[in-house]
Amino acid sequence: MEGRKRFVGWGVLALWVIVIALAAPFAGKLGEVQRDRAVDYLPGSADSTQVARITEQLPGGDSTDLVLVYHREGGLTAADRATAAREVERVAAEHPLSSTPRAVPSEDGSTLLYAVSSTEPGSDEKARDAFVHDIRETVSGEVGGPGALATDAGEVYDSLDGPLLYTTVAVVAILLIVIYRSPFLWLVPLVVAGVADFLSMAVTYALHQGFDISVSGQSTGVMTILVFGAGTDYALLLVSRYREELRRVPRPYDAMAAALRGCGPAVLASSGTVALGMLCLLAADMNSSRGMGPTAAVGVLCALVAMTTLLPALLVVLGRRVFWPLIPAYGSEPKAKRRSLFAAMGSSAGRRPLAVLLAGAAALAALALGALNLPGALKQEDSFSSTPEAVAAMKTLAAAYPETGTQPITVVAPTAGSAGALETARATEGVVKAERGRSGDGWTEISVVAAHPPQSAAETATIKELRSALGEGVYVGGPSAEQLDMAETSARDRDIVVPLVLVVVTIVLIVLLRSLVAPLLLVAAVVAVWGAALGIGGLVFESLFGFEGTDPGLGLLSFVFLVALGVDYGIFLMHRMREECLNGTEPGAAALTALRTTGGVIASAGLVLAATFAVLVNMPMVQLAELGFVIAVGVLLDTFLVRTYLVTSASVLLGRKVWWPGPLAKGPTPQPGSESATEPVPVRV
Structure with missing residues (x-):
């Protein structure tokens, strides 16, 4: 029987080898369909999009517009002007231009500009890039303008993939080594996350081909972050529970089956909630936002599938030795620990719940005021760090x-x-x-x-x-x-998508928690986190990072991500609290027990997710850096302030009312045959 069970593990691994082989041809093509022009982010109905579409059909196709800039501090010399004229003549001789470039001098005599426009490259981005590079090799001045900016932006986005992936992997690896304290165990979830990322690239390419979803450097970058961040979170939950089951069950296969039964429903519910929240972006009019919805959902779901199938198979095949040197022996007891940090936090929230709740709410409200200090709209030339x-x-x-x-x-x-x-x-x-x-x-x-x-x-x-x-x-x-169209479209999208996300997430929570008050409490908490995180961004974007503008889509995208991901952690906490109440524990004590037993897992998961999004802060695109910062800060606030203090203290204050109008609001419904520990035992950090 044990041999047959091990065969199941090897069978799952063989199936994943086939999946990877089938995905390989598609994953490698994702970069080919990525589009990062500003007009590609806009809806088809926008004036700017219509202009781009029509000009592509005019004789010669789309035009590439450049500006040649010759500048010398203190004033251009006669030799400088002669050089500029000679180089521009050479450009006109080597390339068909729409008109003869004319020198436009500045009033102080320090600068000459020549406007250059050509339909030679047409709509081919590679031809445009070659055209821009050829002119840059021809002239000694600076080459700017929309065409050159598009080329430079494309090169920056193309350069993101490698550094983004390597940095994310390094950050997750370091955190897993610290959490697991094992020279081998950390590598298993990391490899599985890499496989999930590879699969998500293939699925996204297939969605683009089948449904023409928009694919941008921003959406694929965020997808990678989500796969590693959310995937590692699920791995933490599963591995933690598996370790405990190995102490109670003699065979790894049976221990893994018990672990999946225990934490699988919570992981499935949380990942499904995140995916549904992301899919709300399909209601956006902005191409970039609408494309990010299914792309992000694909990342989360691929992480879920890999972490609940491939990761268990690998762990079962490797056996107990993967935990070396802290191997959980059958029948052993975990080392006795001193009072945990989260037990201490819960005690403080339980002693003075009203004071803790009011102080925390006031702190979040004060931080949210910083959003009034957000810099104005981000200009194209300020989009690069x-x-x-x-x-x-x-x-x-x-x-x-x-x-x-x-x-x-x-x-x-x-x-x-x-x-x-x-x-x-x-x-x-x-x-x-x-x-x-x-x-x-x-x-x-x-x-x-x-x-x-x-x-x-x-x-x-x-x-x-x-x-x-x-x-x-x-x-x-x-x-x-x-x-201008991006700013106006983003404003319209906020009015549509934000209420939709709130309604969808609230309905899902009502179904999962069988309550109305608890879901409203969680949703209010994550909205407060979003406001505070955006406010912190307003305080540091310009003063600390030197960002001279705010991306128009920052508010909407950060809201969707923080609400979906924050509720994700809320499900773990409230689900455990509900289980304690079902087993006869009074609500106040249930809230403190839930925090004590799940706090370590949530803290570990929150640290990993925040760290992965923080990777975006070091990327050379301001839009990505701002989004990564706000989400990372929001996840940390949610993990260590809101989830730990505010939700716990509010639950203590509300008592049974937190489960209204469900049956738990009237009194306990003991289920002596049920297993209380449906959530993983916390990972030590």
Whole structure:
């Protein structure tokens, strides 16, 4: 019989080998479908998206717009100007340009700019990148503009995959070594998490091919973080329970079966809640947010499948020796421990629950006020924590031409009405120049230059005025318009997705906990955590990190992640509390017992998840760094303040009312045959 059980373990491993072999061709292709242009993040209905789609169909295809910048502190010399003219002539001779570049000197004589536009690369991103690099090799000045910025952004996103994965693996490995105190055990969940990440890449590629979901560097990066963070959390829960079962059960297979019966339902419920919360992003209009929903859900579910099938099979095959040197022998008792940290925390919350609850709520409210200090909308040139050449060029232009538009606004109008659209554009306040461009397929392109710097409040007002004056059927796009559309779309998405997430998560909790008060308590707690974490971001983004803007999607994405992940931990705590009440324990004592027995596991899981999201802070994209910081801080607040003190003290105060209107609100329903310890024994940290 034991041999047959071991054969089951080897069979599961063989099945996973087949799964990996089948996934390999698809996982490697995920990078090929990743799109990171600003317009790729926008919905199809946005003006900017319409402009990008129409200009791609005009003669020559999509245009690549660049700005060549020649600058010398103290003023350009005659030799500098001659060099610039000679290099620009060479560019015009080697590449078909839409018009002859004309030098535009700055008032102080320190800078020359040449606007260069070409349809040579078309819509091919590789051809665009080659075009930009060729011009950079030709000219001695800086090359900026939308085309160069897109190339630099693509290279930054392409460079994320390796460092992000390696750093995440290193962080998780260190934490697992500290938690497990074993030279071998830490490697098993880490390998399984890597397999889950590989599988999630293949599934995401299949979803893109089958349902055309948007795939971006941001969404794939977050997916990797989720796989390792959430997957390691599930591994901590399972391994902790498995270790205890090995002391009570002689055979590893039977011990693992008992461990899965004990903690499997809670893990399944928590992962399902997270996945449902992420899928609420499908209601967003923003392509990047809508694509992140299924991508994140895939990561969580792949982590769940791997940690509940592959991890148990590996542990069973390896046997007890994988825990060396702290091997749990059959019939042994765990080493007696002094009073745990979480027992002490629970005692303080139990002695003065009202004072603890009020003090904690006041602290969260005070921290949330920091959100009022969040920097304004993030400009494209501020999206990098480093300074690519395109960003350096834009900063040079901003200093040399402080009151002049240096980035064109693109208008596309039906050819039949293009003459009227051109005159309207020229007459619009804030426009200094408007010229007719290409025509084809019933559309005409008009290039507009604003009187104000790119993405300034004055230029934004000009774009809004253009859209209002030109009316329906005429579209206004370009880089600045894309940023405006992103901000407006993100605001609309918040109004839709936030209530949806709250409703979905609350309903799931009501079903799981069979109560109305407990779910509302958990949801209120995680919303408070989100506000406090965002407030801390407002206090440090600019002053500590030097971030000069906030990504428009930060509020929505951080809300979805913190609510889903925070409720995840709440399920572990409240589920154990409910089990204690079912076994006749009074609610106050049940709350303290639940904290004492699950606190170590939740703390370990919270530390791992926070550390994995903190990896994003070191990435060179401000959007990822801000999102990683807010989620990491929120998870820590949830783990060590809200879950430990506030939820526990509120549960003590409410007593049986926390389970209203369920039967537990009226009195205990003892189940003497039930097993109280349905949650894993805490991991020591």
